[in-house]
Amino acid sequence: MFDDRARIVSVAQQEHSQHFPKPGWVEHDPQEIWRNVLLVVRVALDKADLSADDLCALGIANQRETTVLWDRGTGTPVHNAINWQDTRTDRLCRELAGEFGQDMFREKTGLPVTTYFSGPKIRWLLDNTPGLRERAEAGEVLFGTIDSWLIWNLCGVHVTDVTNASRTLLMNLETLDWDPDLLDAIGVPAAMLPEIRASSEAYGEAGAPIAGVPVASALGDQHAALVGQTCFSPGDAKCTFGTGSFFVLNTGARPVTSNSGLLTTLGYKLGDQPAVYALEGSIAITGALVQWFRDNIGLIGSAPEIETLALTVEDNGGCYFVPAFSGLFAPHWRSDARGVIAGLTGYINRGHLARAVLEATAWQTREVVEAMNSDYGSRLTELRVDGGMTANNLLMQTLADILDIPVMRPIVSETVSLGAAYTAGLAVGFWPDTDSLTQNWHKAAEWRPTMDGGIRDRGYRKWKKAVARAVDWVDDDE
8 A cells, every 4th residue: 555655554465376287387276366365455454554445546466468267157267367477378379370470460469479478378278178168259258367357356347458458469559459350360259358448547446345445457567567667758667576577668659569579568558548558578587586496496495595695606607597497588489498507517506506596587688678779779778677586686786787787776666566556546636647656756776787898798698508508498299
């Protein structure tokens, strides 16, 4: 919860379970997510000794491409939610790209056909659940990303916003509506799709425990962070470092076609104002690599310990870690890639491995920044960052060194939640305009590059050699 000066009034968080039924499959329980939302709302209100009457609006920021199908009549999910990281649709995506060509999808949606996006996940569920397609065509089964699922449960309307819709491979970037050609190509019935609305407008009023509070915004989490970082001018950019990392550059009122492996997407749409577009570089595995290093390998006991371990050595010792656990996202888009540790010698110890784990985030970000500079036509001069990994000072300095630009973290690090609050507040008049939001942004920390250019270039050359060894690992019969 935030006040009118964007100060945090109360915070409540609850982790939900990750389910891995098969290699490459990642699922969530939609009912658990809904229960956790109800829990954190109650806890946040109780912490601040507030009630629903003290709230002017509620906004939603959500993991985007995760796909939920539920029964219109009962509200019961027909299957676990298929997470954005899930790769079960790899073969289907290759078939779609082969039959219709990547260009058709890119021209209409700004996206390549990959396992990342929601449309193929819907198709997989319809193809693999007996009787489901017939029910979906009759309008008895509804689709939504997590925003739609929560809004349905909060106030009983079936809607999504333009940012979440833009990540389905089903929405036309120009019309901001579902595209009939795309629906036919992927095989998704229009009857199951939500109405596409602006990111900032009142969708309805919530029920208990916040009865009467307007549900007034929805954005995909990375779009919410763009708003939370007040990146309202073309050329402004932010990167959120969480489980994965997501680099978003505001391109203004026009979509910029990427020739460098980036995504053309919606930035946000505030009420009746024209939509704002963006370029995005999505990196699948960053913070998740630290979690893997902790949980699967056991070389650290907690995520913060990786910084301490990495500081026991001066460099990576020649070791590079490409964390292609779910393939490589931007700018490569290679679902056939898998993780590689390259450059191992007898000299390498735990500290070097820890360095390589952290540097993997910075090198992947460097690839995205170079693509951004090429597509947008001008060089990025600074980067606003947020997310859990920004607490790692060594990583942030490494990022500044490898990007060769200043890296800045705001005082309010919960920029995803703040962006949802901003758009909800704008919808109900709590804040008058975006200029009033920009005044709330204040820098908490800044890192400036200190690395020698020759060392930077040599490291990047080695990184690209390691990436070349990660691709083309998965065979056609897998």
